[in-house]
Amino acid sequence: MPILRAPLVTLLATTLLGLGTASLPSEPHLTPAASYLPRLVARGRAPTAALLAHTPSAAGHGSYRSTGPGIRYADRFRAGSITKTFVATVVLQLAGEGALRLSDPVERFLPGLIRGHGNDGRRLTLRALLSHTSGLYDYTDDTSAHPVSAIAAIRTATAHRPMHAPGTYAYSNTNYAVLGLVVRRVTGHSYATEIRRRIITPLRLTGTSLPGARTTLPEPHGRAYTRDPAGGGLSDVTVLDPRTAGAAGELISTLADLNRFYAALLGGRLLPSAQQTALLNTEAAHGTYGLGIYPQRLSCGVTVWGHNGHIQGSYVRTAATRDGRHTLTYRIDTDTLDEADTLEPALLEAEFCAT
Structure with missing residues (x-):
């Protein structure tokens, strides 16, 4: 399935090749998708890329890797349309x-x-x-x-x-x-208030927030860049007004929080049975999209569910198995990824099709 691209980046714009050693001491194994991260930099021209995977056999923080110091495990970033x-x-x-x-x-x-x-x-x-x-x-x-x-x-x-x-x-x-x-x-309350009350607080998503008019990212955070399509140079867009994105894309989060959220959602911990069925019903969109979430069938026959987020200075994708027990979130610190239509499916297949 083609990667869904919410064009918020267009509106908001006024505008190694070897793995790094960034990992957590408690990491139990090297996630299969980690070997694909350098390709996001070398072929996708992302400044830095990182991922966090949780599997049934993983414990604690899961498996984290990055291509360099530009992205750290606990960094907050703009999650775009994952909102x-x-x-x-x-x-x-x-x-x-x-x-x-x-x-x-x-x-x-x-x-x-x-x-x-x-x-x-x-x-x-x-x-x-x-x-x-x-x-x-x-x-x-x-x-x-x-x-x-x-x-x-x-x-x-x-x-x-x-x-x-x-x-x-x-x-x-x-x-x-x-x-x-x-x-x-x-x-009688804003969607931001209801998201905090119903999702962020119960799941203890301590790195997740909805900024409203706040233009800065909470600490800790790295930098966010956008690439000039003409000259190819990078501009720092870490500070921006998220109000244009609103309910379509203002969320700020972390790798760990997004994995936790989708694990809870797909694991049936946030919705009653009837609404869980509706969430994953793609009939209206002819198999392309459910209700705020979409499926992607991989070449090995596995279907993963999740969403991506594309906003100025950030691209992120979360995918998870139907039961929410195996989750992967990866991100880059820019809004453009060359060869995304081939690089992203390859990364997901490396993770979810590995035997």
Whole structure:
């Protein structure tokens, strides 16, 4: 499956070859995917790459490797569209509590907001938003607009005609901007507050946060870079305004926290049975996407579930087995990875297809 690329990096931009020795003393083994990290630097032109894998046989911190000192085990980084899985989990929990139904139209919660230019919130369900089958124009594709609120982002989107008729899969950050507002309308709290209350605190994700208007990263953190497509030079973009990303991509996290979150989610610890089934149901998106999470079938027959995050200065991908017992998160400290369509599948296959 092609790598999903949320184009938040476009909107936010104003713009070795041997393994390093970075590892933890408690590391029980060298994860199979670690041998692929240098390729992300040599062929993918990432300044630094790192990964953390947890397997049923691993203990403690799992298996960590990096290509150099640019990324450390405990570093906080921007996780981009992985935010969507957190938002989807909250929405599904609310469905399990009877506070909403996935078949509810957006109009029920946000009357009059999705209107004009062929857009109609009366025809769009929450399930369509979660599965990216609403057809709503992706506000990040309008490079003339720089919205710093969900309302502004949605108005940018509804100034354009839909990308497709409802029912066709088309990845759009606008869907999750809308869902963030739905969470507020249903709970009386922001999606950030609900994510903290329902996910971050119970799972003790001590390195995970939603920054709001904060432009800096919490300590500890490394640097984040974006590459000039013309000259190829790197610019430091560690400091940026995350409000444009919002519910579609503002999350800050760590390698360990993302592994823990997806292990809990896929392991059935965050959702009731019916909502767990809905989470992994890809029928609406014709096998491409579930509800805030997507599958990738590897050549060995294993299917992994997870999400990626692509935002200015950062690219991250988490993948896990269906039961959540084997998880892998890797990241680079830039938003561009050359040969990503071949490098990422090779890394995942090395990890999950190893015998």
